[in-house]
Amino acid sequence: MKKLILSIVTAAALATPALAADIKMVTKAPPPPPPSPWDVAFGAALMSDYLVRGITQSNHRPSVFAYFEPRYNVTKDLQLYAGIAGASISFPNRAAAEVDFTAGIRPTFGPLALDFGAIYYWYPGGQCFNGSPAPVFGTDCLANGYLPVNLNVIKSDLSFWEVYAKGTWTVTDQFALGGGVYYSSSVLNSGADGTYVYGSVKVTAPGSLLPAGFGLYASGEVGHWFLGTSDNFYCTQPVAGCGGQFPNGIPYASYTTWNLGFGITRSVFTLDFRYSDTNLSKGDCNAFTSDQTARELGNVTAINPGGFGSNWCGQTFYVKGSFDLTAMTNIK
Numbered sequence: 001m002k003k004l005i006l007s008i009v010t011a012a013a014l015a016t017p018a019l020a021a022d023i024k025m026v027t028k029a030p031p032p033p034p035p036s037p038w039d040v041a042f043g044a045a046l047m048s049d050y051l052v053r054g055i056t057q058s059n060h061r062p063s064v065f066a067y068f069e070p071r072y073n074v075t076k077d078l079q080l081y082a083g084i085a086g087a088s089i090s091f092p093n094r095a096a097a098e099v100d101f102t103a104g105i106r107p108t109f110g111p112l113a114l115d116f117g118a119i120y121y122w123y124p125g126g127q128c129f130n131g132s133p134a135p136v137f138g139t140d141c142l143a144n145g146y147l148p149v150n151l152n153v154i155k156s157d158l159s160f161w162e163v164y165a166k167g168t169w170t171v172t173d174q175f176a177l178g179g180g181v182y183y184s185s186s187v188l189n190s191g192a193d194g195t196y197v198y199g200s201v202k203v204t205a206p207g208s209l210l211p212a213g214f215g216l217y218a219s220g221e222v223g224h225w226f227l228g229t230s231d232n233f234y235c236t237q238p239v240a241g242c243g244g245q246f247p248n249g250i251p252y253a254s255y256t257t258w259n260l261g262f263g264i265t266r267s268v269f270t271l272d273f274r275y276s277d278t279n280l281s282k283g284d285c286n287a288f289t290s291d292q293t294a295r296e297l298g299n300v301t302a303i304n305p306g307g308f309g310s311n312w313c314g315q316t317f318y319v320k321g322s323f324d325l326t327a328m329t330n331i332k
Contacts, residue, residue, distance in 0.1 A: 036328070041069040041083075043268075045322035050087055053196060053225055054257030054278035055285070056312045057098065059090035059293060065322075069102070079106040081117075089123075092154040092292040096125035104164075114167040115180075121160055128156035150308040152290040155233060158188045176202045178221075191231025192252050198223030215265035220258070227252035227288070234290075250303050252288050255280040255313075268330055272320045282309030289313070 043066070049056055050063035057063070069083030082103040089098045104117020129152070166180025178200040187194035200221040210216055230249040261274030278285075283299035285291070291310035299309030 037073045039071045039073065039329075040327040041067075041071060041324065043067055043322060043324035045320055047318060047320045049316055049318035050089065051259075051276050051316060051318065053223060054255075054259070054276050054280070054313060055289065056316065057087070057089045057091070059312070060316065061090060063088045067100075077108045079108075080104075081106065091123065091126070091158065092152060092290045093123075093126035093128065093156055093158060095123035095158065098123055111170045112167060113170070114165070116165050118161060118163045121158075121162075123158045126154075126156040126158060129154050150286070150292075150294045151306065152286070152292065152294065152308075153234065154290045154292075155189055158190075160184055160186050160189050174204045174206060176204075178202070187227065190234060190252075191229070191249060193228040195226045196223055197226075213266055216262070217265070218260075218262040220260040222256070222258045224254065224256045226254045245305060246303065250287055253280060253284040253301075253303065255284070268323045268325050270320075270322050270324070272322070273317075274320070275315070275317050277315045278313045280313040282311065282314070283307070285313035286310035 045065040047058075047063045047065065049060050050058040050065070065085065065087040067083060067085035069081055071079055071081045073079050083101075085100040085102070087098045087100075089095060099122040101120045101122065102117055104115060106113065106115045108114070162182045162184040164180060164182040166178070168176055168178045170176045178198075180198060182194075182196040184194050186192065198221055200219065202217055202219040205216040207215070229251045232248050234250050235246050235248075255278050257276070257278040257280075259274050259276040261272060263270050263272040265271075280288070281299065281301060282296065283301035283304035286294045286299065286308050287301070287304040289310055289312050291312050293312075294308040294310040296309040296311075297307045300307045
């Protein structure tokens with residue numbers, strides 16, 4: 001009996017190494033790390049004209065634009081963001097550039113994407129032009145030996161803030177509707193409040209109709225800017241100084257603007273062709289913008305008795321080439 005047990009133990013011992021060699025260790029792969037909630041969007045553009053709400057910011061000349069926006073995805077349907085953007089401009093006060101600071105929150109509900117935030121427009125390096133020999137309305141604007149030929153006046157600091165709420169409803173892959181509202185208590189630091197409301201539509205061509213990698217869309221927007229009355233730095237008068245009509249400020253003319261165009265996309269690049277116009281007259285445009293290039297006489301309005309007219313608010317066709325990337329999607 002002892003010999004039998006010893007034989008079984010010996011056989012098992014000799015067989016174990018061979019058996020172990022045929023058995024592979026099965027281990028479960030560790031789960032992949034969760035995606036980072038952080039992301040960054042950035043891009044740049046070259047434009048034949050820089051328009052904001054139908055009014056040129058670059059005196060109908062080319063402009064460059066760039067932005068950088070860090071993002072934090074709280075959930076897949078809730079994003080926080082802050083950003084900075086800059087553009088070249090040509091303002092009456094000779095400001096060096098437009099620099100925008102933004103921050104907000106973007107909740108998404110299925111096909112409805114919302115955006116609530118605030119933006120601060122900073123225009124550094126401006127000079128103040130005014131016909132008065134003394135400071136006006138608490139500013140540092142003194143007679144500096146220069147006034148535009150059209151006698152327009154302008155503050156050295158045009159910086160201001162806006163808050164906004166906007167959204168996009170993606171009805172289908174080819175059709176989307178948008179809309180929103182912006183509000184400021186002092187547009188361009190003029191003292192005049194402003195509420196801008198708009199609606200937009202975008203139609204995208206099916207990818208099956210285009211060469212591989214290309215996209216095509218058509219879009220349009222209609223907006224209205226409700227503008228209030230400026231502070232008494234500005235007034236309407238045929239000569240320099242604030243002793244003329246509306247000595248307490250200019251009641252700016254509210255106006256409607258619209259644009260229509262189409263764009264071609266390829267990867268992260270977009271080429272957009274667009275027509276823009278407003279119903280703001282040349283005279284009322286001059287009163288609102290203080291356009292340093294306004295020369296055309298005969299454009300007398302209630303708020304522009306001097307008659308100089310500005311072309312900054314009229315019909316414009318412009319082209320914009322841009323690229324837009326996000327670090328998590330476009331950069332591997």
